Amino acid sequence: MIGTQHGTHVAHALPDAEQIQWRTSRFGAYEREREQAWTCTCRRIQYTLIHAGGVAFIRKVEDEKSVWDSPPTRLPEGEGLWTRLVMGEAR
Numbered sequence: 121m122i123g124t125q126h127g128t129h130v131a132h133a134l135p136d137a138e139q140i141q142w143r144t145s146r147f148g149a150y151e152r153e154r155e156q157a158w159t160c161t162c163r164r165i166q167y168t169l170i171h172a173g174g175v176a177f178i179r180k181v182e183d184e185k186s187v188w189d190s191p192p193t194r195l196p197e198g199e200g201l202w203t204r205l206v207m208g209e210a211r
């Protein structure tokens with residue numbers, strides 16, 4: 121489902137889901153942010169997997185004033201975290 125026009129629907133978080141250490145977004149801190157995958161805009165909270173400057177992170181948007189980024193990781197780890205997020209294994 122990743123990359124489809126309507127975006128992915130994240131599963132409900134599992135009770136023992138990994139807790140992502142969300143931080144206030146450093147939007148603009150990286151050059152050339154590229155969106156790799158995103159969740160459907162029909163949900164209140166949107167998540168986007170971003171690659172920028174050789175790192176990956178997930179951006180969480182609750183509303184205009186509540187934007188969070190996961191800690192940046194190497195690209196494969198970012199893909200893994202994205203998969204766990206979508207599956208409900210991380211939130």
Ligand SMILES: [Zn+2]
Pocket residue numbers: 126129160161162163
């Ligand atoms: Zn939807």
